[in-house]
Amino acid sequence: MTQPARSPLAPEGFPDLPAIAGVTLRVARARYKAWDRCDLTFVTLDPGTTAAGVLTRSKCPSPEVEWCRAALPLGIARALVVNAGNSNAFTGNRGRAAVEAIAARAAAHLGCQPSDVFVASTGVIGVPLPIDKAEAGLDAAFTAQACGWKDAAATIMTTDTFEKAAVTRAVIGDRTVSFVGIVKGSGMIAPDMATMLGFIFTDAAIEPGLLQAMLSAANRATFSAITVDSDTSTSDTVLAFATGKAGNAPIASFDDAGADAVQAALTDMCRQLAHLVVRDGEGASKFIEITVTGAESDDSAHRIALSIANSPLVKTAIAGEDANWGRVVMAVGKAGEPAERDKLSIRFGATQVATGGLAVEGYDEAPVAAHLKGKEIEIGVDLGLGDGRATVWTCDLTHGYISINADYRS
């Protein structure tokens, strides 16, 4: 396929990102596909770095996901290897052997345990990752010059149209700690935990158990609240690494000083990264925020919001800049959650278009039409039943999505 142009929803440029003490980035050409670009990222993490992660719930996960799932309970990390262009998923023993070979080679280079090495890969499914290319790529990376965040963010991309990264900060006692995250993902994005690949690095000192609890908490309202096409990847992985180089008193529980600030910074980071994925949704021309209120519970609100966000008819209506709120009613009705038609209210932008189970008599269509012509769309649904609420984010469904996916592998 021809690489589509930079998403119209992409931010102006790449953000200014600080270095994170204890993190060294390198990239190399493993040439997993017939392309002349860096496609292997090798991140070294200084001793003492703690790790946490959330992984796809797919019943057919990649061997990389299984490797990370086995390594996470130890809570420590010395390296991260990311391959682009081949997901190595559904490749049986050969795929598992490739992951083991990568971890072993990186561990030998760093003098650490293979279980200290985290591995992630995305790209085509069903083709075993070639071990010879991976090892040659790693060897090249070991001796490469250290690079910056933008090179790393570019090297993990597949069908992405722009590099995605964010920075947040928090104060712990007398130290300011920084979080830098990079993410990739554009299609096969659905909320069964995550985008495809996200990596977060901080110089804060955080005990691994707390880091895991904080990442899991941050995930639910961020990566688990986005969808591009309802299709959950076999490789979804979000990992967080804390080097401790900021010199703050290590925090180990939510009661420790600074823990709230760290949780806020981590959640903000995850939200920024999740939004960047939606903004690079395959074929996307509109960024859509859907807020459901008045549900019987937050979980119920979340499921109804996703039913709307995953509806092809809602997504195509937005693509057509058509305030077709009847399709929103349909999506609420099919969600299978408690709802009463005659208590339902729907809003596009700031304009109430339906309330009490029917259209608002002669509502002003002008502001609605103007809102839908924009790139940032807001849909609000109130069920009038309880206090449950949730917000999810998605993009519209356009000819671009069909073009990208009807000839992806070819």
Place this chain on the structure above:
Amino acid sequence: MTQPARSPLAPEGFPDLPAIAGVTLRVARARYKAWDRCDLTFVTLDPGTTAAGVLTRSKCPSPEVEWCRAALPLGIARALVVNAGNSNAFTGNRGRAAVEAIAARAAAHLGCQPSDVFVASTGVIGVPLPIDKAEAGLDAAFTAQACGWKDAAATIMTTDTFEKAAVTRAVIGDRTVSFVGIVKGSGMIAPDMATMLGFIFTDAAIEPGLLQAMLSAANRATFSAITVDSDTSTSDTVLAFATGKAGNAPIASFDDAGADAVQAALTDMCRQLAHLVVRDGEGASKFIEITVTGAESDDSAHRIALSIANSPLVKTAIAGEDANWGRVVMAVGKAGEPAERDKLSIRFGATQVATGGLAVEGYDEAPVAAHLKGKEIEIGVDLGLGDGRATVWTCDLTHGYISINADYRS
């Protein structure tokens, strides 16, 4: 929107259908939209006709659906009124008043109870059905010449590109009974019971309780096993009417002579009608049959098959004639049902492409490519876990779907 061309998956022509004694069809112009076509269908049923139905499970059903739900327990019918171009859904009291007015006027004309009159409407959501147009249309229909099945099948259409009907027969004792069905539906099709509107007529004598049990049984493996876009309509309705004019000894239980033959004919009828809806799926260029075997249960197989059938990435791959079985793995993995990657086998047409959790070494891609170039696609998935099996039917996802739905209301 401009009416799209006849679906490439449409059958050659319209079938030869027998008259059903006790059923009289009439059509008229209510002009629910700015079009010059018949859009109101009035079916009279002779006294003694029994009725059964299955209705959408949407939490936001149309008042027509609520009306039918209330009338069905009585099990008898004297008339059916079908409106095209306006679903009357989400219109509050005005919508309910329109349905009551239609039933009252038809009942007065026939000298029956309003509850003997079934009403169904499809089209745009949120616009109250204009009572004056409905009553004028009814009055015109009362005095119109009786028409044939094709006229009725055409009059219930909205975005459909061809008239859909089928015939089946069964022998009860010394009588042969006939079933004739008509159906409409093309978008907003998802398996939460049914297509949008389906009507089945038979001259058999069947007690209403048994007719309902038989229709519900037939529905599960037919209308509930199709999906075009995963979007469940607010108006889904399938009704069956038995006039008893064939003179067979009325059947009242599954143990009665001929009951098995009638169930088979009714199920065959529902399957034929369901397939016709998929063949008119918005933008469809391929008819896809997905069979899942080796699941832990039939229900589990059904959910996994629908996860594949509703996957935009699977549907776009088929549109691109790409044997991208990795996307099938993804869809199995995301279904949330018991599955073991390393026991999974996948087949396109007759060719096994993956087994035991990895690609079949050097499988012959030629027959797969040839199969995908056809209009009838078969995907087989074996989970290797148990005896559960299910088959569902869908169509591919093409630019046509986007074009139709990005400017439907406009």
